[in-house]
Amino acid sequence: MASLLRTVTRSISRPASRIAPIRLQRHYASAATSALAGDNGTPALFPDEPTGPIIRTVIPGPKSKEAIERLSKVFDTRSLNMMANYGQSYGNYIADLDGNVLLDVYAQIASIPVGYNNPSLQLAATSPEMASAIINRPAxxxxxxxxxxxxLETGILSVAPKGLNQVFTGQSGSDANELAYKAAFMYRRQQERGGANVEFTEAEMNSSMTNQSPGAPQLSILSFKKAFHGRLFGSLSTTRSKPIHKLDIPAFDWPQAPFPDLKYPLDEYAAENQAEEQRCLAETELLIKSWHAPPAAVVIEPIQSEGGDNHASPAFFRGLRALTKKHNVLFIVDEVQTGVGATGKFWAHEHWGLDSPPDMVTFSKKAQTAGYYFGNDDLRPNKPYRQFNTWMGDPARAILFRAIIQEIARLDLVQNTAKTGAYLYAGLQRLAEAFPNEIQHLRGKGQGTFIAWDSPRRDEVLRKAKGVGINIGGSGEKAVRLRPMLIFQEKHADLLLEGLEKVFKS
Amino acid sequence: MASLLRTVTRSISRPASRIAPIRLQRHYASAATSALAGDNGTPALFPDEPTGPIIRTVIPGPKSKEAIERLSKVFDTRSLNMMANYGQSYGNYIADLDGNVLLDVYAQIASIPVGYNNPSLQLAATSPEMASAIINRPAxxxxxxxxxxxxLETGILSVAPKGLNQVFTGQSGSDANELAYKAAFMYRRQQERGGANVEFTEAEMNSSMTNQSPGAPQLSILSFKKAFHGRLFGSLSTTRSKPIHKLDIPAFDWPQAPFPDLKYPLDEYAAENQAEEQRCLAETELLIKSWHAPPAAVVIEPIQSEGGDNHASPAFFRGLRALTKKHNVLFIVDEVQTGVGATGKFWAHEHWGLDSPPDMVTFSKKAQTAGYYFGNDDLRPNKPYRQFNTWMGDPARAILFRAIIQEIARLDLVQNTAKTGAYLYAGLQRLAEAFPNEIQHLRGKGQGTFIAWDSPRRDEVLRKAKGVGINIGGSGEKAVRLRPMLIFQEKHADLLLEGLEKVFKS
Known part of the structure; x- marks a missing residue:
């Protein structure tokens, strides 16, 4: 590991002389001038990362262009954002093939938790147990x-949401959600059938084989407008983000409820927003009661992410939990993007103050493995092989998640994210005052670094941000979304704020 | 690695004296008495593996029982077959927690390619590039x-089926099939729309968001009775293996065609079987022409695996390819279980002598990564982000597949599997003559080690096989299926045959 650190440091401190690097200077920064220094005495969480972005070429530069052209012959590169050199990426910084090093606040679509080439993860990745998990993958x-x-107990389950003590593991966010949906359908039918000991009828068994009711029941999962829950056939039927995600793919005729369309700033429109949330809850209840294929579960993201970073209040979510209880419908919280610390709590739904836990909570992305948590034993189907597949997850990735959890605990990263998030949000508020046309509907206050705003020229902002050394992502039609890693500190927030200011001034 | 080898060898050569091991003796074996010796002078492909099974306790033994009880508190163990100690498993042998070591001809549901703790894979798993792929997982x-x-080029694509030169990577067999289905639907709608340059209509975009036609089209994927293509919502709609796989899960109203119900031995019933295959092709054509939701693709396994190891002739598959061409329907070959050498060809569909390649071939299991191959550029959707998700596969697993491919080439394992398969099949024929009630409808001749037969007391045979040191799986209602690894040699076939004989005599 030591030699890797040296290599990275050297490559960043000694740029090739052929192309003069633009070393971006810091305006917002206070005392910290070296990566080894922290924020106001706070130790750096990733001591050896670069001191700041380095821009040597336009992006993509010549080497990247050549590599992209080659890759495009065998792999679709039309969604390619930036070709990366992960050997040269470190902490919060992502490197490309032309010597450019960017502060990364997109983090592989919100899925890198504790920094590129994190030394603790490196130890886990080079352990004998990891090697065995890689080469002896079990069913x-x-x-x-x-x-x-x-x-499981020292890893995935050690961070299980309160009230949920079991897990079914999977391989991606889409997979996790579909597995949870399957559990919900089996649970619902078991209740309708009269319990776990009631056998399937001949009619059920026969009709299941031809995809007909009652074996393949006319039931549904209720989701919300602008929701994103994945892109496999079942999860895509609950995704309502954008036509490009859904066009030409057959879908189940499942219901969508309105998601609150809140007005910003939230405090100013408290009454209107409360009324809007009540309207959405009422419409949700109507759909639960009246949809021709009754919902077995309601699924919702704590913050709608792909759909544009849409928020609702804790009261709305408590209301939804109450509704699902009232109508005996399961409540699935999709924490694929919000989970694992980004909102300043380990799970975003901890912000809600629920009286009783969700029935299932799904996870992926920053967990680097996937699945759903549950607590109710009845959510285990009544017979084996009903919820089953060959791999059912991946011990290698579960071992990695354990190392991530340990790193989060060692460095108190959830607390760091809450603290850095508050600092960043305050800085963005100042920027929004200075550039009211550039930062609209700033949101995510008190939600760690899970912050977004609307921009009338969003795609241009994202493109120009690269030029000043910052990798940012968008969501929905016009939102700029920040998804930094959990090791993002105030010094990084300063760099981000100054970079944004440059972009806004351009 | 050296120390791992020593540990394994030691533990097997010096069993704890407390429980006397039953060392199973070989009857069918020729000269080979040590694991270091090969078959009739053929070098051992896995020199350091155990010389044979070791049975010390009933399975599960006391340590396994304790561990299973503990696991069951947090993870569903009702489908558990055997709890394994992969640190003590080597080559073709799987070890448990009580010192039992079994010859494994099930191989993690056909998904271990080149042996437990394969030294070449160990090298790949401990390489710096693997560590980076583990800890810096990209979108x-x-x-x-x-x-x-x-x-891709030195790995996945170096073994691409003839005529297919591109790949879209995924994470499991179910995922691979669903990705292929999505590509098929987008291709079909693009044709109906009039080409890649025709824009989506407002009506398409709006209706897609409410899961209605035309945006979410009334199209289908045609599959075959007893097929297995996975257990997510789209793939499960094409799976027709068993009610337990499908019950209580909503499904698309998609068509299923009859799969040929052949009579054995195949040569004796050549005329009847040909007529049966013609009947199935005719019914398939009728469904393609008349199903209310027209099929965008036909998907089929070269040998139906989970459904009971059902075979059809190369002529049948050629007929199907011709039919799909005639009706402009895509032809997807699901090689999740048959691919990567098990049938004595790298891809099972190479046995068919097709005039034109399949449109897509899906893979997973022994590839240890997943996805679909294709050749036609038009199968890339006309816009980016249509076929997309966060991880889109896993470079760590792609690096592993490359090492597997290199090991297969180095040891000529496809040829080995063809040769060992012929030897094993001949041995099973002799056993079938001696025990005609035990081995019925022996099948898989000329298909490498992808061999199966029907057994009137299948579950009992599988259970008793454990007692004589062999781990075997079943498929369908009554089939015993052999799915050994590609390093399975004649000496292992001998051990398997003698073990089966003991079970049949019991």
Whole structure:
């Protein structure tokens, strides 16, 4: 590891002389002038990362262009944002092939938790148990490894949301949601059937094989307008983000409820927003009661992410939990993007103050593995092989998540994210005052670094940000969304704010 | 690695004296008495593996029982077959927690390619590039790593089926199939729309958001009775294996065609079987022409695996290819279980002698990564972000597949599997003559080690096989299926045959 650190540091401190680097200077920064220094005495969480972005070429530069052209012959590169050199990426900084090093507040679509080439993860990745997990991948449902309970208990389950003590593991966010939906349908039908001990009828078994009711029931999952829950066939049927995600793909005729369309700033429009949330809850209840294919579950993101960073109040979510209880419908919280610390709580739904936990909580992205948590034993289907597949997750990725959890605990990163988020939000408020046309509907206050705003020239802002050394993502039609890693500190916030100011001034 | 080898060898050569091991003796074996010796002079492909199974306790033994009980508190263990100690598993042998070591001809539901703790894979798993792939997992569609083209070209694409030169990567067999289905639907609608340059209409975009036609079209994927293509919502709608796989899960109203119900031995019933295949092709054509939601693609396994190891002739598959061409329907071959050498060809569909390649071929399991191959550029959707998700596969697993491919080439394992398969099949024929009630409808001749038969007491045979040191799986209602690894040699076939004989005599 030491040699890797040296290599990275050297490459950044000694740029090739052929192309003169633009070293971006800091305006907002206070005392910190070296990456080794922290914020006002706070130690740096990633001591050896670069001191700031380095821009040597336009992006993509010549080497990147050549590599992209080559890749495009065998792999679709039309969605390519930036070709990366991960060997040269470190902490909060992502490097490309032309020596450019960018502060990364997109983090692989919100999925890098504790920095590129994190030394603690490196240790986990080079451990004998990781090697074994890579080369001896088990069919977990049939032949679990002897330490699978250990890996779960000291890893995934050690951060289980309150009230949920079991897990079913999967491989991606879409997969996690579909597995949760399947559990919900089996649970619902079991209740309708009269319990776990009631056998399937001949009619159910036969009709299931031809995809007909009652074996393949006319039930649904209720989701919300602008929701994103994945892109496989079941999850896509609950996704309502954009036509480009859904066009030409057959979908289930499942209901969508309105998601509150809140007015900003939230405090100024408290009464209107409360009324809007009540309207949405009422319409949700109507759909639960009247949809021709009754919902077995309601699924919702704590903050709608792909759909444009749309927020609702804790009261709205408590109301939804109450509604689902009232109508005996399961409540699934999709924490694929919000989970694992980004909102200043480990799970975003901890912000809500629920009386009773969600029935299932799904996770992926920053967990680097996926699945759903649950607490109710009845959510285990009544027979084996109903919720089953060959791999059922990946112990290698579960071992990595354990190392991520340990790193989060060691560095108190959830607290860091809450603190840095407050600092960043305050800085953005100042920027929004200075550039009211550039930062509209700033949102995410008190939600860690899970911050976004609307921009009338969003795509241009994202493009220009690269030129000043910052990698940012968008969401929805016009939102700029910040998804930095959990090791993002005030010094990084300063760099981000000064970079944005440059872009806004351009 | 050396120390790992020593540990394994030691633990197997010096069993704890407390429980006397039953060392199973070989009856069918010729000269080979040590694991270091090969078959009739053929070098051992895995020199350091155990010389044979070791049975010390009933399975599960006391340590396994304790571990299973613990695991069951947090993870569903009702489908658990055997809890494994992969640190003690080697080559063709899987170890448990009580010192039992079994010859494994199930291989994690057909997904371990070149042996447990394979030293070449160990090298790949402990390489710096693997560590980087583990800890710096990219969103491949947005931020691919600089060597992604290299990894694809020297790995996944180096074994692409003839005529297919591009790949879209995914994470599991179900995922691979659903991605292929999505590509098929987008292709079909693009044709109906009049080409890649025709824009979506307002009506399409709006209706897609409410899961209604025309945006979410009334199209289908045609599959076959007893097919298995996965368990997510779209793939499950094409799966027709067993009610337990499908019950209580909503499904698309998609068509299923009959799969040929052949009579054995195949040569004796050549005329009847040909007529049966013609009948199935005719019914398939009728469904393509008349189903209310027209099929965008036909998907089929070269050998129906989960559904009971059902075979059809190359002529049937050629007929199907011709039919799909005639009706302008895509032809997807699901090689999730048959691919990567098990049938004595790298891809099972190479046995068919097709005039034109399939439109898409899906893979997973022994590839240890997943996705679909294609050749036609028009199968890339006309706009970016239509076929997209956060991870779009996993470079770590793609690097592993490259190492698997290199190991297959180095040891000529496809040829080995063809040769061992012929030897094993001949041995099973002799056993079938001696025990005609035990081995019925033996099938898989000329298909490498992808061999199965029907057993009137299948579950009992599988259970008793464990007692004689062999781990075997079943498929369908009554089939015993063999899915050994590609390093399975004649000496292992001998051990398997003698073990089966013991079970049949019991």
């Amino acid at each position: 977990l449902g049939n032949f679990p490894q002897h330490d699978w309970a250990d890996i | 491949l569609g947005n931020f691919p790593q600089h060597d992604w083209a290299d990894i």
